Amino acid sequence: MAESVFDVVVIGAGPTGLACAIDAQNAGLRVVLVDKGCLCNSLFHYPAHMTFFTTPELLEIGNMPFSSPNQKPTRSEALEYYRKVAEHYRLDVRQYHRVDGVSGSDGDFRVHVTDRFGRKSDLSARKLIVSTGYYDLPNYLDVPGEDLSKVHHYYNEPHPFFGLEVLVVGGKNSAAIAALDLWRHGAKVTLVHRGPQMHRHVKYWILPDIQNRIKNGEIRAHFNSTVQSIREDEVTLQTPEGTLTVPNDFVFALTGYHPDFGFIERMGVTLDPDNGRCPMVNPETLESNVRGIYLAGVIVAGERTNEIFIENGRFHGALIARDLSAKIPAGMAA
Ligand SMILES: Cc1cc2nc3c(=O)[nH]c(=O)nc-3n(C[C@H](O)[C@H](O)[C@H](O)COP(=O)(O)OP(=O)(O)OC[C@H]3O[C@@H](n4cnc5c(N)ncnc54)[C@H](O)[C@@H]3O)c2cc1C
Numbered sequence: 001m002a003e004s005v006f007d008v009v010v011i012g013a014g015p016t017g018l019a020c021a022i023d024a025q026n027a028g029l030r031v032v033l034v035d036k037g038c039l040c041n042s043l044f045h046y047p048a049h050m051t052f053f054t055t056p057e058l059l060e061i062g063n064m065p066f067s068s069p070n071q072k073p074t075r076s077e078a079l080e081y082y083r084k085v086a087e088h089y090r091l092d093v094r095q096y097h098r099v100d101g102v103s104g105s106d107g108d109f110r111v112h113v114t115d116r117f118g119r120k121s122d123l124s125a126r127k128l129i130v131s132t133g134y135y136d137l138p139n140y141l142d143v144p145g146e147d148l149s150k151v152h153h154y155y156n157e158p159h160p161f162f163g164l165e166v167l168v169v170g171g172k173n174s175a176a177i178a179a180l181d182l183w184r185h186g187a188k189v190t191l192v193h194r195g196p197q198m199h200r201h202v203k204y205w206i207l208p209d210i211q212n213r214i215k216n217g218e219i220r221a222h223f224n225s226t227v228q229s230i231r232e233d234e235v236t237l238q239t240p241e242g243t244l245t246v247p248n249d250f251v252f253a254l255t256g257y258h259p260d261f262g263f264i265e266r267m268g269v270t271l272d273p274d275n276g277r278c279p280m281v282n283p284e285t286l287e288s289n290v291r292g293i294y295l296a297g298v299i300v301a302g303e304r305t306n307e308i309f310i311e312n313g314r315f316h317g318a319l320i321a322r323d324l325s326a327k328i329p330a331g332m333a334a
Helices: 015-026 075-088 173-186 208-217 261-266 299-302 315-328
Strands: 004-013 032-033 095-104 109-116 120-130 165-169 187-194 219-224 226-230 234-239 242-247 250-254 293-295
Touching: 004 015, 004 075, 004 109, 015 032, 015 075, 015 299, 095 120, 095 250, 095 261, 109 173, 165 173, 165 242, 173 187, 173 208, 173 226, 173 250, 226 250, 293 299, 293 315
Parallel strands: 004 032, 004 120, 120 293, 165 187, 165 250, 187 219
Antiparallel strands: 095 109, 109 120, 226 234, 234 242
């Protein structure tokens, strides 16, 4: 049974979902957000002491100022800011409710939801906005031993790894930041990357730091190398010099993440195989090939997860709200 009828259900309460909800609400529509985790669940799961790459004003949504004493805000400042925004706009956010799927059609969608105790319910909506991000599904290495409990695909903080042999896999920002943080807090760090050097997208203030630690031998690095297998006490690497087995206590495989393409396709949205699996959307409205279903945030760029950030995804809400206003005139809103 549907508990209530909304003009819009927003699936995913990340920065983009919040921006979309605010814009739709400002257009006079009745909106609810649903998230399988907490508010801004992806940001919550970033490294505990991370600093954003972006200055605060570029993370702002809903015309609310984000003031920070720091040139680049921290994760906890961002979480505080988005909590305040949600509070200010009195957003209706159903946290810890995972959307399993969607049925129905434009004007009469059913959103099938399961809460953290396994209880199922439905929400009814005229229109849907999907802003589910990309941070839930890691790109796996697909090597033997990856399922051992010592292998992590998310980095949180360094303390539990003091004095231990840690392998960091990857060559971009996340790998560089984790390797440096672990090393600075007493872990013995080895970095392995399939490319010939750290990736060119590593931020200009992080790159010399990691390069110098590698040059000084403080972090051991293997480039043009891959992980062949992982066992309880060691890992085997494939390097240009041949196979190398090194002692190991923990592995951080920080090789990126990808959107839940299956979830999007099950709604009937077509992914373009010739364009990085970008969902088919009208670029002016972000309505997909399924009438009434809009896509927003990082998922609009498909596999190219480095194209849309908070900085630019936050403007998707305005495009969608304009189209929604035209299609659900204020007098007809729920
Ligand atoms: C370490 C790190 C640092 C970054 N730094 C920056 C930066 O400095 N500046 C910047 O602009 N960007 C940065 N990014 C990228 C940025 O965080 C993402 O682009 C941004 O979070 C995307 O926003 P979103 O709202 O589209 O998705 P998300 O923030 O990922 O939100 C998606 C939400 O959908 C929810 N969800 C997913 N599936 C379901 C489901 N089935 N049912 C219900 N809910 C669901 C998730 O729980 C999540 O809360 C960084 C990313 C990382 C990993």
